[in-house]
Amino acid sequence: MRYLPLTAADRRAMMDVIGVREVDDLFRDVPAAALNPKIDLPLHKSELEVERILSAMAAKNRAAGAGPFFVGCGAYRHHVPATVDHIIQRSEFLTAYTPYQPEIAQGTLQYLFEFQTQVAALTGMEVANASMYDGSTACAEAVLMAGRVTKRDRVVLSGGLHPHYAAVARTNLDLVGAKVAAVPLDPGGTENLAALIDANTSCVVVQNPDVFGNLRDLSPLAAACREKGALLIAVVTEAVSLGAVRSPGEMGADIVAGEGQSIGNALNFGGPYVGLFATRQKYVRQMPGRLCGQTVDADGKRGFVLTLSTREQHIRRDKATSNICTNSGLCALAFTVHMTLLGEKGLRRVAMLSHEAACKTADALAKVPGVKIETETFFNEFTIRLPTNASEVVNALAAKGVLAGVPGGRLWPHDPSTHDLLVVAATEMTTDQDIAAVARALEEVL
Structure with a gap:
């Protein structure tokens, strides 16, 4: 009990206060398959042996740059200049922690x-926070924020919202007793979300471009939301698209939640990433996370302060807007450095190159017998329908050294109607x- 000083009576007293009978009750929301997974690990190994084992495991991965790569769905392969890594690895950035003492954390x-x-300029919004963990949790926080602003508890999630984002949002909404309107999947981007808004709807969540790649004008939906007193939450998973597509703010969004990985951050086999969050000035006090501001000191010199800190560690828990503990500081810095290097013209150039590569890819795949392009208007990602199971096709193409995209069966495993869909992405890195390689390999497989 040296490291577990609580007695059985201590634990019983705490469980009585929070209303659970057993410790296992604390994990009732965790899927059974994820509890106590069977992991075949030896009791001990030397450092040298561990390095060998882990290196062998890592060697099984296929890096995005190892061959033709068309995987997207919320994580995109863009070029990150060497300058970005050089700057963020400076010790004053790499080892800095959250600015609890702003007066000594000016940098x-x-x-x-x-x-x-x-972020505010990219999204067309009035105010943005100092980053969040990733796009999916930013989306969930936006939905919770909308509930606080409107005092309503019904949420409409678009059928084109990334299923992982939807799942994170649903998990959070379940915990606060909110209701989610059921909206079917929408590969064609033709859903009528305005018709689903009622007097108890807090927000409508729509992704643009959506998970299938569809681009849409959000202005009519924004007007419908305003008319009914609901908020429009726009989700952006491909930040580079904001270099070519009208910003969510221009189209009337009230909150923008997004993923910033595309700018400054490599794929890294799934993270860490950086969440973007922006809103209108009038909602700033309900915004989660933190807000840094600019001011002048007693001598008139410019300085920076932590203007808004609405998390549990700073204010009373019942007044907190979020339990987020910190931001993705280093990833946010990488984003900022890359954006500074690109500038507006550079970002627009990257966006147009990505769009051109996607158009070329779609044209090439459309010529493959049995392939149907499902997405008419897109930025750098689109969906195709195959005459057979897309997961099997992806595996067959991977054996040929081509990573062809994300199969619908991986995103929606319980919906057979999606299992012949393949979401394909291209960027400025696509040659x-x-x-030619993906079109040739696909024709051979089909």
Whole structure:
């Protein structure tokens, strides 16, 4: 009991206070398959043996740059200049922690302020926070924020919202007793979300471009939300699209939640990433996370301060807007450095190159017998329908050295109607040779 000083009576007293009978009750929301997974690990190994085992495991991975790569669905392969890594690995950035003492964290606060400025400009919103964990949790926080603003408890999730984002949002909504309107999947991007808004709807959540790649004008939906007193939450999983597509703010969004991985951050086999969050000034006090501001000191010199801190560690728990403990500081810095290097013209150039590569890819795949392009208007990602199971096709193409995209069966495993769908993404990293290779390999497999 040296490291577990609580007695059985101590634990019983705590469980009585929070209303559970057994410790296992604390994990009732965790799927049974994820509890106590069987992991075949030896009791002990030397450091050298551990390095060998882990290296062998890592060698089984296929890096995005190892061949033609068309995987997207919320994580995209873009070029990150060497300057970005060089700057963020400076010790004053790499080892800095959250700015609890703003007066001695001016550098951290300054780049977070610049990050906020960039995100607000990209999204067309009035204010942005100092980053969140990733896009999916940013989406969930946006939904919870909408409930606080409107005092309503019904949420409409678009059928084109990434299923992982929807799942995270549902988990959070379940915990606060909110209701979610059931909206079917929408590969064609033709759903009528305005018709689902009622007097108890707090928000409508729509992704643009959506998980199938569809681009849409959010302006009519924004007007419908305003008319009914609901908020429009726009989700952006491909930040580079904001270099070519009208911003959510221009189209009337009230809250924007997004994933910033595309700018400054490599794929990294799934993380860490950086969440974007922006809103209108009038809702700023309900915004989760933190807000850095600019001011002047007693001598008139510019300085930076932590203007808004609405998390549990800063204020009373019942007044907190979120239990987020910190931001993705280093990833946010990488985002800011890359955006600064690109500038507006650079971002637009990357966006147009990505769009051109996607158009070329779609044209090439459309010529493959049995392939049907499902997405008419897209940025750099689109969906195709295959004459057979897409997961099997993806595995067959992977054996040929081509990572062809994300199969519908992986995103919606319990919906057989999606299992012949394949979501394909292209970026400025996609070459003509890559496009020819995927078209040739697909024709051979089909």
